[in-house]
Structure formats: structure tokens, C-alpha cells
Amino acid sequence: MAQTTLDVKGMHCGHCKMSVTNALKELDGVSNVSVNLEKGKAVVEYDETKVQFSKMKEAVEEQGYDVVGQN
Template identity: 35%
Template sequence: MKRSILLFALAIGLTTACTNSAKQPTAPSQQPVAESIEVTYHVEGMTCDHCEQSIQKGVAELPGIQSVEANHEDSTTKVIYDPSQTDQKAITQAIEKRGYTVTGRP
């Protein structure tokens, strides 16, 4: 009896797995994809690796951020982002919220 229940359960599981894997993929979204923008900021107040990590963490929390590279040696922060999800003002505010000053772009 236990064996027939086990076989029955196995057969149902395989049927469900086959049915789910046969689903057709959905068509990709027809919305245009925004191109990424790369911006480098001059940031005053970075003096160490911890400063770099703080800025990178703060900026990375924003939506649409694809890459953040802060460098205390040349006082720059390079950001690649999706302009449909965030903007330069939000990025600047995220850096300044961490206690650093954005003085422009080198």
C-alpha cells in the first residue's frame, strides 16, 4: 500500500514538473531601455579606504546604480547609473549625506 502511494505521488510530481517546464517564455518588454550614464565626481574629504566604502555603500543604495568606484587617492567617485531610475542630484545627495563634499566633476 505504501509503495503504491509513493509511486502515485512520484507520478503526480513528475507530471507537475513537466507541465511547469513546458510553459512558454513571455515576450520581452516593449519599453525602450535607457542607456546607462557614467559620471565622475570630485569628492572632498575622502582620506582612506573606509571613506571609499562609505561612499560606495551610500550611492549603491539608490535605485538604478550599476557601479560605484570611489578613490580617496585622487578624490574621485565614478558612478554608472540608469537615468530612468535616479539622477545626479540624488547621487550627490547620497555622497553628501555621508559627510563628504561634491565639488564638481574633475
């Protein structure tokens, strides 16, 4: 398992947090998601053989938020 932190812009409330969490959890290979609304971060644990950053970014952006970086 690997872990990455996505920098997400545009989240303002609990609904935003839930939208990002659910979008990432629906991806095959993602095992855990923890979103910090105040910091604009989403920590994702995933199987790198099943899902890549580009898919995570796309899933979040489809919800209307911007992924501006990855750590």
C-alpha cells in the same frame, strides 16, 4: 546606462571610500561604483531614468563628504 565622475572632497581612508561606495550603490538605478581615494573621484554607472546627479550628491553629502563637481 550612463556614466559620471563625481569630485568628492573629504575622503581620507578606506572607511571613507567604503562609505561613499555604499551610499551610491544603495541608490535605485546605480549599477556600479568605483572610488579612487587618492584622486577624490567616484565613477558611477547608472540608469539616468532612475537616478540623477542631485540624488547622488545628496547621498554622498549625507555621509559627510562634499561633492564639488561632476564630469
